[in-house]
Amino acid sequence: MKSIQGILIACFLMAAILASIAFRARLIYRLLAVVLFLAATVFIFFPDLTTVIARSLGVGRGTDLLLYVSLIAGIHIVLLLYRRTRELEHKMTELVRAAAIRDAQMTPQS
């Protein structure tokens, strides 16, 4: 085994463990983490496999295909997070506004 393979396996294992802790309440995400980890392991031990898939898609090298896929995944994640932030912002706004209306005061007291 080449040392890079060991490093990559360790990193992906760590990520998979962290992900399954973070998504404790969501089975789908946990399963996804496991599946992704297994897929990564297969590709790490048989790197030529990525090239085979890349070729069949019309991409020259396996590493290029990986780059494209991770780029798309990255953009997807940013958008998901943005959406989530907006939702949270919206909920927070509702809370703050409701409290403000509830605690409205008139001066001098009428």
Place this chain on the structure above:
Amino acid sequence: MEQCDVFVVIPAFNENSVICSTVADIVNRGYTAVVVDDGSTVPVETFLAGLPVYRLRHAINLGQGAALRTGSDFALLKGARIIVHFDADGQHDPALIERLIAPIRYGKADVALGSRFLTESDSHEVPRVKRVLLKAGVFVSWVFTGMWLSDAHNGFRALSRAAAEKIRLEENGFAHATEILELVRRSRLQWVEVPVTIHYSDYSRGKGQSVFNSFNILIDLMLRRLFH
């Protein structure tokens, strides 16, 4: 309609004593004032000197759009017949409220939008850079709402009760100006532009929006399109 059925909503964020004279003038004219403190560092209450106004306070800063929505919701709750949006920084003249709400009072429109560009003298009050920027704003509003106005980002406006019930702002920041137009259009509300004079002082200029912020507003509007 009684004078006190006209609710003037004043969003305030880190204001100074200027707000006191503005609000006092509004109260003296018999309108009901609703001051919404948008999470100021020093509570706006400090500057209100016991004026008979409704005071609401956001625990944290949310933005002018959110403050207007809170104030409007509260005014509706208290039975407002007409809701006026009014700036705290002394830019707007309380004497002009009557002119602004007249079309609503007499049933000619649901929404009255203040405009700095309907008379020659009013538009001369506007600093040149700002004038160019506001004209660009007119174009942006037209792109997003299909309404061609003379002045797109004027915070001085009035809504009938029925209109206020339909216009529920979701844009917390400054993009609410365009959002309001969008909602006016969608709800098929009758609107009219009313000439108003905006008084620029060093204080209000300091509080106003910078050129840079205009781009922020534009991006907010585009994101809004994408995520709704």
